[in-house]
Amino acid sequence: MHRFDRFARFVLPPGAVGVFAAILGVGWFTRPDRYVRGYAPEQPIPFSHALHAGTLKVPCGYCHSGATRSRVAGVPSVETCMGCHRVTKTDSPAIKTLTALYGSDKPLQWKRIHTLPDHVYFDHRPHVAAGIACQSCHGEVQTMKVVSRQMSMRMGNCLGCHRDPREALPKDSAIRRGPEHCAACHR
Numbered sequence: 001m002h003r004f005d006r007f008a009r010f011v012l013p014p015g016a017v018g019v020f021a022a023i024l025g026v027g028w029f030t031r032p033d034r035y036v037r038g039y040a041p042e043q044p045i046p047f048s049h050a051l052h053a054g055t056l057k058v059p060c061g062y063c064h065s066g067a068t069r070s071r072v073a074g075v076p077s078v079e080t081c082m083g084c085h086r087v088t089k090t091d092s093p094a095i096k097t098l099t100a101l102y103g104s105d106k107p108l109q110w111k112r113i114h115t116l117p118d119h120v121y122f123d124h125r126p127h128v129a130a131g132i133a134c135q136s137c138h139g140e141v142q143t144m145k146v147v148s149r150q151m152s153m154r155m156g157n158c159l160g161c162h163r164d165p166r167e168a169l170p171k172d173s174a175i176r177r178g179p180e181h182c183a184a185c186h187r
């Protein structure tokens with residue numbers, strides 16, 4: 001057999017497969033955010049932010065009061081909804097489902113859209129207190145019929161803003177940076 005033939009038959013094909021596998025592997029392990037951004041699961045009740053936070057202008061804090069008081073913003077209880085829906089749109093099938101849930105004492109299982117791994121520490125309070133708008137991280141929620149994830153949940157995104165938060169802060173803010181030491185977010 002010619003030396004070149006041997007190369008073409010026994011070295012080239014496995015080599016090509018190896019290169020291809022390496023490309024796929026790198027692609028998999030550095031999975032870019034485009035696969036997770038835009039995540040918008042179907043919710044048990046078709047609740048629309050575009051209607052409630054947009055058209056009706058109910059403030060974010062009415063339903064997510066936790067954002068200024070605790071680490072988590074929280075999602076509202078059915079009780080909060082019933083404040084209006086005891087009388088509003090009671091003929092709608094979705095509101096009938098809501099009312100039945102309210103009567104049953106079962107919690108409404110909203111599907112989580114934003115999640116961080118357990119080893120990451122995030123707190124809404126310092127961000128909200130610094131004057132960063134919900135929209136800087138979550139996008140224009142008040143225009144969304146279905147909430148979709150607009151922010152990257154990767155470390156690089158947190159650090160990107162912590163290194164240069166000017167755009168997200170009010171003009172007169174004295175804050176120059178967010179923390180970059182590991183223990184700030186990994187405690």
Ligand code: HEC
Nearest residue numbers: 052053058059060063075110112113114134138141142147
């Ligand atoms: C009338 C109550 C109400 C108001 C007002 C409201 N929300 Fe919500 N929000 C909800 C409910 C209920 C959910 C869970 C269902 C869903 O995802 O649509 C939710 C979910 C979210 C989520 C996704 C949570 C997750 O699982 O990661 C974000 C982000 C959010 N809201 C931000 C906002 C912002 C920003 C505003 C103001 C512009 C706002 N909300 C106003 C009730 C409300």
Ligand code: HEC
Nearest residue numbers: 060064067072073074114115116122127128132133134137
């Ligand atoms: C600096 C970015 C940032 C800002 C500003 C911000 N959020 Fe969040 N939000 C996040 C992150 C990150 C998570 C996921 C937290 C987790 O998984 O522990 C989250 C989660 C949520 C959730 C899901 C429930 C929870 O708290 O875990 C809701 C609801 C929410 N945010 C609403 C709001 C509202 C309303 C505001 C404005 C008052 C706001 N967020 C401001 C980054 C932000």
Ligand code: HEC
Nearest residue numbers: 045046047052058076080081083084088089092093094095
């Ligand atoms: C501040 C009052 C208020 C609160 C609080 C409120 N809603 Fe509403 N909701 C309304 C109004 C007003 C409408 C629109 C009625 C119409 O179409 O004329 C509406 C419409 C809806 C609809 C659409 C019904 C249909 O079939 O057209 C759903 C679903 C809904 N709300 C769910 C919820 C849920 C879930 C919560 C709690 C997280 C909630 N609402 C909290 C006032 C409220």
Ligand code: HEC
Nearest residue numbers: 121122126130136158161162165168175177178179184185
């Ligand atoms: C849009 C800009 C922005 C994004 C995105 C952001 N941060 Fe921050 N973060 C800040 C700023 C600004 C501060 C400093 C606030 C201050 O000094 O009062 C801060 C402070 C913090 C602190 C310090 C809180 C304390 O108690 O001292 C933690 C922890 C933190 N961020 C975690 C995170 C994590 C985790 C993420 C990503 C999931 C994230 N941040 C995304 C702007 C941001």
Ligand code: HEC
Nearest residue numbers: 116117120153154155156158159162179180181182184185
């Ligand atoms: C501003 C917040 C923040 C700071 C500061 C930070 N991290 Fe992270 N880190 C995150 C978030 C959010 C994740 C989870 C998302 C991801 O894996 O990108 C993460 C994930 C990680 C992971 C797991 C990666 C993986 O693929 O699972 C390691 C390891 C890590 N960080 C190490 C560090 C070290 C070392 C430092 C200090 C030099 C540091 N982090 C500082 C926010 C932060």
